[in-house]
Amino acid sequence: MAETIKTKVLIIGAGTGGYVAGIRCGQLGLDAILVDGGDGLGGTCLNVGCIPSKAIIHAASKFETVSKAAAGGTLGITASKPAIDLAQTTAWKDGIVRKLNAGVAGLLKKAKVKVINGWATFSDAKTCTVKTADGDITISAEHVILATGSEPVELPFLKFGGDVISSTEALSLDKVPGKLVVVGGGYIGLELGIAFRKLGAEVAIVEMADRLLPLYDKALTDPVAKWLEKHGVELHLGARAGSFEKGQLNITTKDGAALKLKADKVLVTVGRRPRTKGWGLENMGVAMAGPFVKIDDRCATSMRNVWAVGDLTGEPMLAHKGSAQGEIVAEIIAGHDKRFDPVTIAAVCFTEPEIVSAGLTPLDVEGRDDVITAVFPLMAIGRALALEAGDDGGFVRVLASKTDHRLLGVQAVGQHVSELSNSFAQMLEMGAVLEDVAGTIHVHPTMGEAFHEASLRALGHAIHI
Template identity: 85%
Template sequence: MQVLKTKVLIIGAGTGGYVAGIRCGQLGLDTVLVDGGDGLGGTCLNVGCIPSKAIIHAASKFETVAKAAGGGTLGITAAAPAIDLSQTVAWKDGIVRKLNNGVAALLNKSKVKVIRGWATFSDAKTCTVGTDDGDIRITAEHVILATGSEPVELPFLPFGGDVISSTEALSLDAVPERLVVVGGGYIGLELGIAFRKLGARVAIVEMADRILPLYDKALTDPVAKWLERHGVELHLGARAGGFGDGKLSITTRDGEPMQLEADKVLVTVGRRPRTRGWGLENMGLAMDGPFVKVDARCATAMKNVWAVGDLTGEPMLAHKGSAQGEIVAEIIAGRDRVFDPVTIAAVCFTEPEIVSAGLGPQDIEGRDDVIQAVFPLAAIGRALAIEAGDDGGFVRVIANKDDHRLLGVQAVGQHVAEMSNSFAQMLEMGAVLEDVAGVIHVHPTLGEAFHEASLRALGHAIHI
């Protein structure tokens, strides 16, 4: 058996793992990265963030042409569109390959040794990696766990055949005529909306009383209205049952049994940390529920064993894992770093999009020491010029009443995802309403709504 010794061993090549690897290499640390999952870039690059946004983009283009064919839009007419989903998926796969190659080149540039295979730990600093060329035993001074997460499987709807996870949904070779989505969170809605735009008849089954239950109703109402206008069948407060003979059994809010016809059933009821199958039980780590417990330095209970990304808890977002991976690399190199962000902004790429950073209305309920203000996109010229002003979109700011320090920023509307970094930046820098109001925002842009919402909170919005 080949034996390797290294300064840093990273398990998992997702956004947390590969960023940690690159930064370790930049800092001159001898580093081995074991990729035993979805490939370089992990879930996000291969079967999550990137491919889903590619499919969503293609679906929106298809919908635009379909509107032009259905009587014209903006003076534009077109013939009825058709889609070969296999070609769309091939285009998506090309993007993934390009990014895979880019990550590989960056790791190579940083002199990180990449081993493709499944790692199994016998103790906290030793693992055996099964590769196509035989087993490799690796021991390390430092171990960074970045194993990511995996879709939750329902025992009565196991994945296989026509019951699929988001991974299979992104590689279908044809648009299903009837798609039932089990789970009304952001993954299910993003994909359900995309397939509706592509022409599928879509039904969504959600146990909660409304879609996207983690967001406040004002943010989700525009999405619910889009679903209603486009004929998406919503079953709220409902429970899914078994699937067979092309029908999914559900129990409605009223307790009535019902059968939904489906060519595919997409189960998106959440993700869980990938803690099984690689010897976690042999490492002596403390747990926090299903997650590995870490402190503000991403250190586990075992000395010189670190954990980043989805393995460490909510929010399970790629950009959180990347930030943690960078910090851990710098700590190992001797720098004094902690992971203590003011906010980690989240985006739902639904129709319309939703952004949330910092505190929301549900977090300040009952408080009288805060102010909040909303500015509608319907009053923004750029929004009207790109048909983004008539879906109920808005930007909302929440701030302390006494010193006007920003506590939270949310938005819903077309293309608002591109404002998320501005929201996070202002919160991270401790900005007050006057800071946002004092920035000369470019006209015409959607970002002007952030400016106007802040002015409105101060009592003197211009365009409303």
């Protein structure tokens, strides 16, 4: 007979949205159960996404630096020709993941959150049965938080398996593929494609759109395109991928020509979709918004006391959005008056160079004459030059209202600019005006000085240009 448990809060999914919701519930004295469906504590981001990909990207950049030193020297540094043992690199990455898994487990234990490992299936909006290694457990709850996350999109003619891989498998390879074809020119495909190019793979990218990273404006993506060209990455834009047979990927180019691209591995990164299948969502009676669960500004679904957070609820599908929503939902359940209404959710592409975008972009304000736009190049920032980050076309750009100088958006492209993203988001969230940024004494020498100078330039008096 199945064990039956009752709880105040039942959380389905242990990713950034779910485990943060659990910890906050515990802090607020709410009895909470967290069901981990198999991805591991931390979900996609910690186990097979954000964290491991950035570890591999970091290792790839180190390998590239040593390779430069071996190919004639860099900064006066010379070295012997390097070699990469990707199995050891992957083992190092896995160690980071294990350490963070243990950290999340410790935090949940401290918050007195009961974690159940198993797959949950709902019979109604407040009741599910979890299949565990020790048998079935039926759980009924007063509140349910859905945090099931997302999964890679599989193409019908490029099913995952064998040499056709998703980002998950790409992060666990034990050797660098000689030839890697990436299908999809979004941020996931470019991040991993660039990393493997640095590690020595020959890389080709197939993208249906006419340019890479189509959600960003051309000024932001041009430095990335230049890096790819300089480093011999083969680009097929406006092209469609087809079947993969006998080590060759069939594609149709923009002008209709048929090509065969040799590939040891084909990495498919055409997007992610919310994980809505296989756990009884259809039995819960919640309204949908296309493929996503529909929520209001409290993250409430159409079913009373059923909440949803993270990738399940729509774009942007970013870990930090999910964790913020999870925290707010826990506080609402505890009786706090909260709303999820951020001014911005900043996004970062960890490409080469990196891209940051927060708030409105030139694409959003196209045709308006009430917006000031100012750009400051990183080549005029001393810290950027000292970090070899000043010669790739990088910049910081601000958009502000002409009438009151309120910041509307901030973007940047360049090496290390991901570390500026929180400053951008903070200023926008606080409703800062250009004078606020200009009046803040920025530390010298830092990359953040470019934000200061861009704001000064918008006011008409940049110092270093």
